[in-house]
Amino acid sequence: MLGKVSLTYLLERDEVRGNLLTRASVVKRYVPFHEGQVFDVDDPELELSRYRLLGTGFFQKVSYSLRRGSKRGAVVLVVDVRERNTIVINDVWLGLSATADRAGEPRPLSAYTGLDAAETNLAGTGVTLGGAFAVAEDQLALRVRTFDPSFRGSPWMTHGTLLYNLAREFYGTRDVRYDDPVGGASRVEDFAVVRYRRLGGSLGVGRDLSVSTQLFADYRLERVQAELPRAASHRRGARVEPLAYHLLPGVSLLSALHLDLTHDTRDVPVLPTRGWLVQSALDVAATPLGSSYAYQRVQVRASRWWQAKNGHVLRLEAYGGAIAGDAPVFERFYVADLSDLLPDRVLELNTDRRPAPNFFGTDVAEVRFGEYAARLQLEHRVPVYRGVRSVYGVDAFTAVGVYAVAARRDLDDPPAGYSGLARVPIDLTFNLGLRIDTKAGGFVFALANPLGFVPVLRGRRLAACASGPRPWPSSRRRSFRAPRAPTIRRSSRRRPPSSRGTRPSCA
Amino acid sequence: MTVAYRDIVDAEIEAKLKSGIPTVLVLRAYLFEEGATNPLALTAKSCRVVFDPWDEVFRVQLTQPGGSSNVVSPNLEGVLRRCAEAQKLAVIDRSKLKLGGRYVLSGLVEVNPVSQEIIERIKKWVSRPTGATTIGAGDALFGSFVGLFAARIGAADRELKFKTQPLVVTPPPPPPT
Known part of the structure; x- marks a missing residue:
């Protein structure tokens, strides 16, 4: 069986294109390939990092490509992005x-x-x-x-x-x-x-x-x-x-x-x-x-x-x-x-x-x-x-x-x-x-x-x-009193007198 | 089976092929007895293409029944000829087909099919929580827009499906006398 076609290059640099709003440095955070590294086109991190960039939600589309570097064997990794509403x-x-x-x-x-x-x-x-x-x-x-x-x-x-x-x-x-x-x-x-x-x-x-x-x-x-x-x-x-x-x-x-x-x-x-x-x-x-x-x-x-x-x-x-x-x-x-x-x-x-x-x-x-x-x-x-x-x-x-x-x-x-x-x-x-x-x-x-x-x-x-006993027995009322406490009841609306202080219904 | 599926390569896929990053085209063809749900046979052809920006050639690894081969193509036309066409691809031994039987060939072509392992890793990363700092027992009444950017991870960059009309198996022609 024949071996896989494998290509490795010296990575000259990363280049980000299409980023109108997003800083290139933000994109490069998610690209784990850096200048001077040996770049293997089969590295599985390449595809994973593309999905990580998509997963940020900043981009509608992300694609990678290579172009020639300044000397033979060197390449530039180009990251093309299309931004989306964030x-x-x-x-x-x-x-x-x-x-x-x-x-x-x-x-x-x-x-x-x-x-x-x-x-x-x-x-x-x-x-x-x-x-x-x-x-x-x-x-x-x-x-x-x-x-x-x-x-x-x-x-x-x-x-x-x-x-x-x-x-x-x-x-x-x-x-x-x-x-x-x-x-x-x-x-x-x-x-x-x-x-x-x-x-x-x-x-x-x-x-x-x-x-x-x-x-x-x-x-x-x-x-x-x-x-x-x-x-x-x-x-x-x-x-x-x-x-x-x-x-x-x-x-x-x-x-x-x-x-x-x-x-x-x-x-x-x-x-x-x-x-x-x-x-x-x-x-x-x-x-x-x-x-x-x-x-x-x-x-x-x-x-x-x-x-x-x-x-x-x-x-x-x-x-x-x-x-x-x-x-x-x-x-x-x-x-x-x-x-x-x-x-x-x-x-x-x-x-x-x-x-x-x-x-x-x-x-x-x-x-x-x-x-x-x-x-x-x-x-x-x-x-x-x-x-x-x-x-x-x-x-x-x-x-x-x-x-x-x-x-x-x-x-x-x-x-x-x-x-x-x-x-x-x-x-x-x-x-x-x-x-x-x-x-x-x-x-x-x-x-x-x-x-x-x-x-x-x-x-x-x-x-x-x-x-049961009547609610709020008067003998207890004093012991409940807080030292300073303005009431939250600010309304002047009143219940009918018949309902005040009477035993409430269980309904 | 002889089939061409060049229309899988649109402008976007063409750009991928020329990108220098490996691109894989896979053809899978299943043979069904008409009306059946389980295939009788499967054949496949895989093509892995890498453009070398320094030599300006496409390096192609072709895998199909009969073995693998590495070839170099100087242009895209050569890649399409090798990778977007199948010539006399063996599907099943004719002796295994019933005489007079009706069969359907169903094909699927994918560009960069993602392996299940990679899909798992991607989904885990994409669906991970970001900044979740509170937990509660209940769900909101009308729910939450969870994972708004959880990208819909497909199985491939592009897919093409085809299906033949029913094929009737006829007796082989008599040998020439």
Whole structure:
């Protein structure tokens, strides 16, 4: 058998053509052949580097060619590129939620929206500059971020983010009473609303540990300003208890270190058919770092995809997390992030006041935020359409899973009125819809969010409150009072006198 | 089988052939019994072309049933003659065909077919996360534009498919007397 026709040359230099915006140095970062090297036309790195350049997203087309150098045996490696639009949309949020208006009155339905977009090749430097916003009822979130995939040509990635959130959180699940200094009277709702502002940012570095593994480390600093009610109570199980806000009144600081390790062996990112995606994250906030909140948070998420012979795809996903210490409310595990029937937090804005659906009738109905969370979910995808132009693929999916979320207290001192397995705060979650892979990226159209508004799908709550003690006993009121806390209740709207201070219904 | 598939070489492929970087043209032809899904036979021809910018010649490595050969072509026409045509390429022994049977020949020509291993490495790199620093348990309601630039990695730079009309096997002509 004859040997392969092999040609080697002395590489005189690299030359980049067609780059109107992108700097040649940015292109050369991805070309592993340099002046003075022996260049083998069969080096497999040649084809791989072409795909790496395509993978940056800066170019529509990349091709290599050789031309004669200045002396015999020397060649110039010419990299021809055709640039493309590098403004991308990373995320679009559009959904419905049950929230409350500015006066804190429940609203059955309101919309939230948001957009995350970025220029991924800012001034041809290869640096990403992005921004995002989210708007919900009386809430606003803004982000500005940069990402450099190769800091000064090194293998290190750097990134930074600026953050502003004018946010609200909903506390308690029923019979919530909190003071209303504007009206001088207490009010009874199924939730209490707390407003707070966050302003800060993060800086970080990252590195590829292998072709499929990345490590990032960030430092994050935020100023948090919260306006807490003077006092509030809610009914937890059959007992009335004070509400914990997990925010410090007035101005506080969050100073934290964050580590993120990602291992990704999926065959494609949008409609994967095999491989793993494993993400783990560690957050550490400590007083020596200047943080008003001291806590540690660990999260791990692992997903695995399999393809059956008939083309159907299965995904099994396991997620778990734990928090030790006193994490602020926006860092805690939130029930809506685990249940598909409630809207996820958007840019860390909580858009929905509803508690967990509670299909199993457990004390998960009493939990909004937790220090422990876990979810196991199985997804089944059926290919519906495959194309080669604008839409590459459409898959119908159904997913079902169980999740658990609990605060430490829910484990040490479960809500009164629950017994047996009902003291395990787990719930069912499910989703169905379409996953679509297009030239513009991947989309998910899911039905779980609107299904969450169907009353029959709302689960059970403990029916013991009618016989329980009256909420917010006057003997406790003084002990709840914070030293300084302007109220968040600014509206002069009042409930009818008959509803003030009376025993609320369990409905 | 005798077939020409020169139209696989358009202006873009011609530029690749002259680029100095190896270009591979592969022909695969499958023989099916009409209506069947499993092929009875496969034949293939592969041509690897490298233009030498200093000697200004095309160095061609040809592999087909019967063996491999290295040749030098001074111009593109010679490359096309060797690599974009197949002359009397053996597909199957005639004795293995049923008399009166109907058969279809289906061909696929590819330029630079990418090996499965390379595809795996490319996909892993292209689909790797960039700057992912947060994880959460839930998906966004309407999803995210994940991997916007995950290039659609095809199996080859260019493909050409062809299929013949059904061929009926007739008795061989009697030997001349």
